[in-house]
Amino acid sequence: xxxxxxxxxxxxxVEEQLSxxxxxxxxxxxxxxxxxxxxxxxxxxxxxxxxxxxxPTGIDVHLGHTVPLRKLRQFQELGHQAVIIIGNYTxxxxxxxxxxxxxxxxxxxxxxxxxxxDYLAQVGKVVxxxxxxxxxxxxxxxxxxxxxxxxxxxxxTVAQMLTRDDFAKRHGAGTPIFMHECLYPIMQAWDSVVIKxxxxxxxxxxxxxxxxxxxxxxxxxxxxxxxxxxxxxxGLDGERRMxxxxxxxxxxxxxPYDMMKKFMQVPDAVMKMYFELLTSVSxxxxxTILAGHPKDAKLxxxxxxxxxxxxxxxxxxxVARWQREVSGGELPADIxxxxxxxxxxxxxxPQCAADLGQRKLAAxxxxxxxxxxxxxxxxxxxxxxxxxxxxxxxxxTPVTDAKAALALEDNMLLKVGKKKIxxxxxxx
Numbered sequence: 001x002x003x004x005x006x007x008x009x010x011x012x013x014v015e016e017q018l019s020x021x022x023x024x025x026x027x028x029x030x031x032x033x034x035x036x037x038x039x040x041x042x043x044x045x046x047x048x049x050x051x052x053x054x055x056p057t058g059i060d061v062h063l064g065h066t067v068p069l070r071k072l073r074q075f076q077e078l079g080h081q082a083v084i085i086i087g088n089y090t091x092x093x094x095x096x097x098x099x100x101x102x103x104x105x106x107x108x109x110x111x112x113x114x115x116x117x118d119y120l121a122q123v124g125k126v127v128x129x130x131x132x133x134x135x136x137x138x139x140x141x142x143x144x145x146x147x148x149x150x151x152x153x154x155x156x157t158v159a160q161m162l163t164r165d166d167f168a169k170r171h172g173a174g175t176p177i178f179m180h181e182c183l184y185p186i187m188q189a190w191d192s193v194v195i196k197x198x199x200x201x202x203x204x205x206x207x208x209x210x211x212x213x214x215x216x217x218x219x220x221x222x223x224x225x226x227x228x229x230x231x232x233x234x235g236l237d238g239e240r241r242m243x244x245x246x247x248x249x250x251x252x253x254x255x256p257y258d259m260m261k262k263f264m265q266v267p268d269a270v271m272k273m274y275f276e277l278l279t280s281v282s283x284x285x286x287x288t289i290l291a292g293h294p295k296d297a298k299l300x301x302x303x304x305x306x307x308x309x310x311x312x313x314x315x316x317x318x319v320a321r322w323q324r325e326v327s328g329g330e331l332p333a334d335i336x337x338x339x340x341x342x343x344x345x346x347x348x349x350p351q352c353a354a355d356l357g358q359r360k361l362a363a364x365x366x367x368x369x370x371x372x373x374x375x376x377x378x379x380x381x382x383x384x385x386x387x388x389x390x391x392x393x394x395x396x397t398p399v400t401d402a403k404a405a406l407a408l409e410d411n412m413l414l415k416v417g418k419k420k421i422x423x424x425x426x427x428x
Contacts, residue, residue, distance in 0.1 A: 009079040011042040017078050024067070024277045026204055026231040029211070034226050037198060041080070050075040051197035051225070053085035053137075053188060054123075056115035057107060061122040062249040063305070064233040064242035067277045068201040069126040071230060075199070082132040084123070085191050086116045089141040093184045109138075125252055125309050137191050149183075155216060156186055164208045189213035197225040204229045233277055238267035252309045256318035259309075261419075263302035264322065268294045271301065279304040299323075326418050335413065338370045339425040342408075345369060359426070360405040363388070370424070372416045382416055389415045 011017065017038050021028075028034055041048050052072050054065075076082050091112045107115075120134065144152075161182055162168055170177050185208055192200060192213035200210050210227035217224045232241045235248025242249045250262045266274060271294070275286040281304060289297050299319055306315040325332045345361070346353045348369075355361055361369075367379035367388065380402040382388050388399040390406065391413035399406070408426050415421040 009045055009047050011038075011045075011047075011079045014038045014042060020074050020078065021071075021228065023283070024071070024230055025228055027207070027227070027229045029207065029227045029229070033224075034199075034228075037223075037226060047079055047081040048075070048198040049081050049083050049196055050199045050201065051083045051085060051192060051195060052201045053087055053090075053191060054119065055087040055091035056112050056119045057091050060244055060249075060251050061119065061125075061253065062242055062244065062251045063278055064235070064249065066126050066252060067230045067233050068203070069123060070278070071201050071228065073127050076128055076131055080199075082127055083195050083197065084120075084127070084132055084134045085195065086120070086134060086136045087188075087191075088112045088116060088136045089138040090184060090187050090191075091115075093180050093187065122253060133195075135195060137187065137194075140190075140194050141187065152186060152190060153183070155219065156212065160212070161185075166205075185209040185212055189216050192225050193217055193220055193222065196222060198223065199226050199228055201228050201230070203232050205232075230277065231273070233273065234270055236262060236265050236267075238270050250305075256306050256310045256314045257321055259306050260302050260318040260322045261326075263305070264295075264298050264326070266298060266301070271297055274301055274305075279308075332421065335421055335423045337425050338422040339427060340369065340408070341427045343428060355405045358405075359408045361408060362402075363399050363404050363406050364402045366406055366408075366414065367416065370414055370422050372414060372420050372422060387417045391415065 014035055018035060021034070037048060050072060052068055072082050072084075088109070091107055092109070116136070120129070123129070162171055164185065167177055167182075169175075188206075188209045189212040191197075193216050197213065197217075200206075200213065202210070206229065207227065210225070210229070214224040234240065235242035235246060236250070237246070237248045240246055240248060244251075250259055254262075271290055272286060275281055275289070276283065279301065281289070281300075289300055303315050303319055306318055310318075342356050342359065346356045349356070349365060352361060352365060363383060364373070364376040364379035367373035367382065368376050373379035373382055379388075383399055383402045386398065386400075389396040390399055391397070392409060396415070408424065410424070410426045412424050413421060414424060
């Protein structure tokens with residue numbers, strides 16, 4: 001077993017700690033033990049060991065990842081010990097939690113280690129890494145013999161494993177459950193034994209592994225950990241969990257302005273969740289903010305969150321820029337350039353060859369070939385709604401006729417609505 005340095009601390013009153021810990025938490029299991037553990041910690045001056053584990057299967061940290069990381073930072077500020085587990089061995093297995101199938105992509109050890117280094121650099125934007133312990137679970141799993149693995153697996157029954165919601169659903173549906181997947185929750189639970197976890201942080205889908213850790217700790221004669229579980233942060237679609245693969249995420253490594261633009265897409269219905277999980281704004285103040293105009297609430301949210309990952313002045317400039325360019329109608333500074341080849345278009349659109357010979361193109365076709373509209377019918381609808389403008393020398397001219405042949409001039413701008421815009425580069 002790993003030996004850890006002990007330090008003596010002075011902690012805030014238990015009720016004050018509980019108030020901070022409970023914010024943005026969906027479930028504490030078993031909750032009745034938390035106050036007693038905090039009281040004992042305060043009496044002895046011994047920090048609780050608060051565990052958060054991550055498998056470095058990717059390197060892009062988004063706001064969904066920061067929910068438990070923010071809770072870990074809160075425990076640090078209360079005086080407790082943050083313990084980060086880099087699952088370089090569990091990552092080779094793949095977390096089956098919440099999945100209805102096995103992971104298809106397998107990572108190499110080199111992939112995992114490269115991801116881990118990048119991930120820790122980003123985690124440092126949330127957690128005080130100078131006061132955190134970081135362990136790779138390969139440090140202990142890599143030393144296990146096959147006999148050790150058999151002994152560890154012998155502590156868990158198949159019946160226990162099938163109480164997991166995801167495994168139970170897959171078993172009932174006849175979907176394969178592979179043996180290596182069954183190892184994952186056992187490995188995660190054993191991490192808690194090795195690092196002597198008092199509290200483990202994560203999402204509600206981790207309940208089984210958290211409780212299995214308690215069983216294994218009891219078998220080893222250790223105090224049993226308490227699970228502190230946060231709700232799953234929904235993404236910009238307001239429905240599914242935030243994730244890069246779903247395209248509904250805000251990354252903490254994105255530029256302040258890119259974050260700003262995404263915050264203004266947050267559905268009104270999830271604003272309270274975002275304030276509660278991603279900021280330190282008091283809940284009473286949140287209610288007051290949400291009682292006002294939704295746009296003002298989103299601006300306040302954006303300032304608070306972006307300022308946590310970038311300098312405050314950059315957060316303010318991102319807000320001001322959005323108000324100038326989007327809300328105020330000013331043209332953005334970074335307009336994407338779309339190159340159009342007249343000869344290429346003539347081949348692609350032979351019915352428009354005559355117009356193209358005169359450096360002209362129908363408005364609906366221009367919207368489609370620039371990617372500002374997915375189809376000519378959608379382009380016609382946008383024009384009919386008055387949402388399309390041409391800018392020559394940065395002066396706007398509304399486009400009112402979908403079939404009108406527009407003169408193609410180099411460096412002209414084509415704008416659709418408030419957000420879509422392109423600068424045209426016309427080539428022969």
